Amino acid sequence: MKVTVVGAGNVGATCADVLAYREIANEVVLVDIKEGVAEGKALDIWQKAPINLYDTRTIGSTNDYEKTAGSDVIVITSGLPRKPGMTRDDLISTNAGIVKSVTENVVKHSPDAIIIIVSNPLDVMTYQAHLTSKFPRTKVIGMAGILDTARYRAFLAEELNVSPKDIQAVLMGGHGDTMVPLPRYTTVGGIPVTELIDEDKLDAIIERTKFGGGELVKLMGTSAWYAPGSAAAQMVEAIVRDQKRVFPVCIKLDGEYGINDCYLGVPVILGKNGVEKVIELDLNADEKALLETSRKHVLEVMSVLDKNA
Numbered sequence: 001m002k003v004t005v006v007g008a009g010n011v012g013a014t015c016a017d018v019l020a021y022r023e024i025a026n027e028v029v030l031v032d033i034k035e036g037v038a039e040g041k042a043l044d045i046w047q048k049a050p051i052n053l054y055d056t057r058t059i060g061s062t063n064d065y066e067k068t069a070g071s072d073v074i075v076i077t078s079g080l081p082r083k084p085g086m087t088r089d090d091l092i093s094t095n096a097g098i099v100k101s102v103t104e105n106v107v108k109h110s111p112d113a114i115i116i117i118v119s120n121p122l123d124v125m126t127y128q129a130h131l132t133s134k135f136p137r138t139k140v141i142g143m144a145g146i147l148d149t150a151r152y153r154a155f156l157a158e159e160l161n162v163s164p165k166d167i168q169a170v171l172m173g174g175h176g177d178t179m180v181p182l183p184r185y186t187t188v189g190g191i192p193v194t195e196l197i198d199e200d201k202l203d204a205i206i207e208r209t210k211f212g213g214g215e216l217v218k219l220m221g222t223s224a225w226y227a228p229g230s231a232a233a234q235m236v237e238a239i240v241r242d243q244k245r246v247f248p249v250c251i252k253l254d255g256e257y258g259i260n261d262c263y264l265g266v267p268v269i270l271g272k273n274g275v276e277k278v279i280e281l282d283l284n285a286d287e288k289a290l291l292e293t294s295r296k297h298v299l300e301v302m303s304v305l306d307k308n309a
């Protein structure tokens with residue numbers, strides 16, 4: 001299996017590293033526009049192979065897309081990260097152009113690949129890649145839900161003093177402040193979370209999750225990369241190993257949840273064909289209202305992209 005990661009910055013390099021040391025792919029090609037950066041990071045990851053004991057080949061390229069030819073999965077992380085005081089949506093004008101040109105380049109050389117978008121604003125960049133690639137919607141998907149649920153699960157594990165491995169959760173909507181965590185579908189070793197935690201503490205964790213990205217931007221002056229890079233690698237793994245994992249993933253909705261033509265995070269089954277099924281939960285009225293708010297927000301940002309097209 002061959003995987004290309006475009007953008008050899010913080011998230012892209014972390015993703016490539018996880019793909020290599022966990023031997024998720026046989027070959028990982030890292031591409032960046034900055035001269036030498038992708039080559040250097042790919043070489044560094046390869047030189048770690050004898051220490052961490054893996055065989056995955058990592059190859060770097062400065063904008064030479066021939067090296068990406070025949071990739072099974074492409075992860076796009078190229079684009080600006082936000083700085084303190086910015087929203088993810090503030091990145092649209094720069095990142096839309098980057099995602100468009102990168103998508104044009106990758107699809108030329110890998111017409112059958114599955115594309116995973118990471119660049120922000122996530123839902124709208126997934127829209128951009130879908131428009132440009134003209135691939136089926138099931139093969140152009142965005143990474144956000146795995147990261148957002150991971151944050152939620154980590155906060156819950158800390159509060160309850162339990163292993164994060166035992167916390168299962170699902171979250172829907174756009175990757176931003178309007179995301180919709182679903183406590184009704186959160187369990188701890190099979191026990192509904194609401195039986196283990198006070199409502200006010202759970203509400204505080206939900207609020208912290210919604211602003212989880214911003215919390216890290218404030219601390220570091222740029223956005224997160226360890227959890228995002230690992231989350232993208234987990235999506236790649238589900239695809240290349242045909243695992244049929246159930247994850248929240250951003251995809252264009254085609255009638256599911258009564259929504260058309262909007263890119264939102266929903267639970268799906270992820271396997272060798274990309275999204276193999278969108279799972280439709282029976283949301284209650286409050287959950288539907290939150291999803292509707294998220295839909296309206298993402299549509300507004302999508303319309304900015306349409307206006308600038």
Ligand SMILES: NC(=O)C1=CN([C@@H]2O[C@H](COP(=O)(O)OP(=O)(O)OC[C@H]3O[C@@H](n4cnc5c(N)ncnc54)[C@H](O)[C@@H]3O)[C@@H](O)[C@H]2O)C=CC1
Binds near residue numbers: 010
């Ligand atoms: N979906 C999510 O949950 C998350 C999304 N992000 C987003 O991922 C993106 C990357 O973040 P970082 O890695 O922290 O940024 P970074 O600045 O460390 O890396 C971005 C890389 O993209 C490269 N690049 C820019 N234009 C390019 C082009 N046309 N072709 C190839 N490479 C190009 C840059 O040279 C740079 O090395 C940002 O947009 C950020 O907001 C970050 C974390 C989580």
Ligand SMILES: O=C([O-])CC(=O)C(=O)O
Binds near residue numbers: 081082175213216
């Ligand atoms: O917060 C950001 O800008 C990056 C991101 O999407 C996240 O870490 O959730």
